Amino acid sequence: MRIPRIYQAQPLQVGGTIILDAQSATHIAKVLRLKPSDQIIVFNGQGGEYTGVIEATGKREVIVKLLSHEERATESPLFISLVQGVSRGERMDYTLQKSVELGVSAIYPVTTQHMAVHLEENRAQKKQSHWQGVVNSACEQSGRVVMPAVHAVQTLQHCVDKISAIKDQSMVVLDHRSTVSLVNLDLNHKSRVAIFAGPEGGWSAEERTRLMESGAIAVAMGPRILRTETAALAAIAILQALWGDFK
Numbered sequence: 001m002r003i004p005r006i007y008q009a010q011p012l013q014v015g016g017t018i019i020l021d022a023q024s025a026t027h028i029a030k031v032l033r034l035k036p037s038d039q040i041i042v043f044n045g046q047g048g049e050y051t052g053v054i055e056a057t058g059k060r061e062v063i064v065k066l067l068s069h070e071e072r073a074t075e076s077p078l079f080i081s082l083v084q085g086v087s088r089g090e091r092m093d094y095t096l097q098k099s100v101e102l103g104v105s106a107i108y109p110v111t112t113q114h115m116a117v118h119l120e121e122n123r124a125q126k127k128q129s130h131w132q133g134v135v136n137s138a139c140e141q142s143g144r145v146v147m148p149a150v151h152a153v154q155t156l157q158h159c160v161d162k163i164s165a166i167k168d169q170s171m172v173v174l175d176h177r178s179t180v181s182l183v184n185l186d187l188n189h190k191s192r193v194a195i196f197a198g199p200e201g202g203w204s205a206e207e208r209t210r211l212m213e214s215g216a217i218a219v220a221m222g223p224r225i226l227r228t229e230t231a232a233l234a235a236i237a238i239l240q241a242l243w244g245d246f247k
Contacts, residue, residue, distance in 0.1 A: 004032060005041040005049070005140045007147070012044050017055065017065050025062040028054070040064060045139065045147025048072065074144045076103040078244035079192040080236055081169075083159055085112040085199030086119065086127075087228050093134050095197075095229040096150070100138035102236045103244060105148055107135065108163070110156045114201025124153040156207055163194045164214045171196065171216040174231045175208065178218035182238050185219060193239060197232040 006024050020028060028034050036054050042064060043049040048071045052064040082104045084095060096107060109131065111119065119127060132150045139147055163171065169192035172185065187193060196211060203211070212218065221231050240246040 003039050003041050003051075004028070004034070005043065005143070007136045007140050008042055008044055010044060012042060012050050012066060012069075014050065014066055014069050017063060018042070018052075020062045020064060022060065025057075025060065028062050029057045034062075042066065043139075043145050045136075045145070047145055049145050072143070072145050074142075075146050076105070076240060076244040077191065078239060079105045080239060080244070081106040081108060081163065081192070081194040082232060082236070083108045083110055083156075083163065083194055083196045084232060085110055085156075085197060085203075085228065086115050086117050086153065087199050088116055091200070091227075091229050092131070095232050096131055096134050097138045098229075098233050099236055100135050100144065100148055101142045102233060103240055104236055105146075107131070107148055107150045108159050109150065109153045110159045111153060112156055112199050112201075112207060113204040115199040116201060117199075119153060128152055157210065160211065160214045160216075166192065166194075168192055169194060171211070171214065172219050172235070173203070173208070173211045173216045174198065174221060174235055175203065175218040176220055176225045178220040180217065180219050182219040182221060182235060183242065185217065187243055193243075195232065195235050195239070197228055197235070200228055 034054055038054050040052050041049050042052050048069055050066040051068045052066045055065050056063040082099050086109050128150055135148055135150055168190050170187050170190050171194045173196040221234055
């Protein structure tokens with residue numbers, strides 16, 4: 001049986017004892033039905049992971065003693081930021097889950113003119129928390145030890161201003177009308193790239209112009225029009241194969 005991996009947002013150290021958060025405790029005790037003396041792996045997203053043994057389980061808490069620490073090289077040498085136009089429900093969840101498995105380093109959900117979802121401030125905050133949970137679970141499953149951050153939902157312009165100010169970074173916008181192929185992109189030895197993927201309705205002409213004026217390069221993903229979740233994931237996989245850790 002595979003040893004379960006659990007993310008915990010708390011300090012960890014060898015020899016220390018921790019109490020799992022309520023959600024993880026319920027999963028360990030009631031879903032997986034683990035008992036005292038069973039092993040689990042714990043990580044806090046800051047690098048490395050800890051092998052622990054369950055010391056006690058109760059109705060609402062699970063106590064774990066951390067026995068050893070192991071550094072793991074799970075991060076790509078290419079820092080990929082995904083700027084994703086907010087899409088509906090399961091599509092957005094799927095995009096974020098799989099992008100984490102593929103090695104994305106940061107996620108920026110953005111509001112766009114053609115998005116099919118309306119987000120008021122309090123709902124946007126709840127969505128951000130939900131999406132971070134999706135990312136956390138994807139890290140648990142995929143063996144990653146560094147947690148990609150899901151940034152607050154923001155306007156495309158605010159995100160462009162922020163990302164374009166980062167040095168040593170390329171910006172690419174996925175656009176099926178472009179005549180430039182992603183495989184022909186020259187990163188000029190840059191270690192960071194930001195992918196801009198539109199929502200279901202695609203980019204507006206104004207948004208496309210704004211991205212180009214900010215230094216983004218429009219690239220196509222072949223002769224077919226891809227769904228938003230397909231385009232983002234295909235682009236990440238191509239970048240990892242060419243310049244990341246899929247070599």
